[in-house]
Amino acid sequence: MAYTFQVTQDSTDPHPLADWWAETLGWQVEPSDEAFIRRMISEGYAAEDDTKVHNGTLVWKAGAAIHHPDGHAPRVLFQLVPEEKTVKNRMPLDVRVGADDVESVVGKLTARGAMFLHKGRQGPHTWMTLADPQGNEFCVS
Numbered sequence: 001m002a003y004t005f006q007v008t009q010d011s012t013d014p015h016p017l018a019d020w021w022a023e024t025l026g027w028q029v030e031p032s033d034e035a036f037i038r039r040m041i042s043e044g045y046a047a048e049d050d051t052k053v054h055n056g057t058l059v060w061k062a063g064a065a066i067h068h069p070d071g072h073a074p075r076v077l078f079q080l081v082p083e084e085k086t087v088k089n090r091m092p093l094d095v096r097v098g099a100d101d102v103e104s105v106v107g108k109l110t111a112r113g114a115m116f117l118h119k120g121r122q123g124p125h126t127w128m129t130l131a132d133p134q135g136n137e138f139c140v141s
Contacts, residue, residue, distance in 0.1 A: 110130070
């Protein structure tokens, strides 16, 4: 039997990072269900401290998710953790921009808060490694 999966990324501030990645990939941030959140609080399953307001919307503090607009890729969940990133990620995302000019895309990403780390090459294949605004490495090719 084949399984599906989601990719989970630790984050000290999941909602802005989800916004950044959704814009980077052309994906969508999953909407918050404010009525559900309020019901969970009123029924005692959650507390006000479990929530926050992000971009004018009540959301769960614990995480935010993004998905491909057509559902053709795994969901990416950004989950809240208390500590900053300290070592290289073991499973970075690789962003394939296809026919787009990689250097132009990298320029746009660095203008939005990514940090250029280095260029890589293996045989005829090249890529650029960057870090997102919270320091998570990813490659653009």
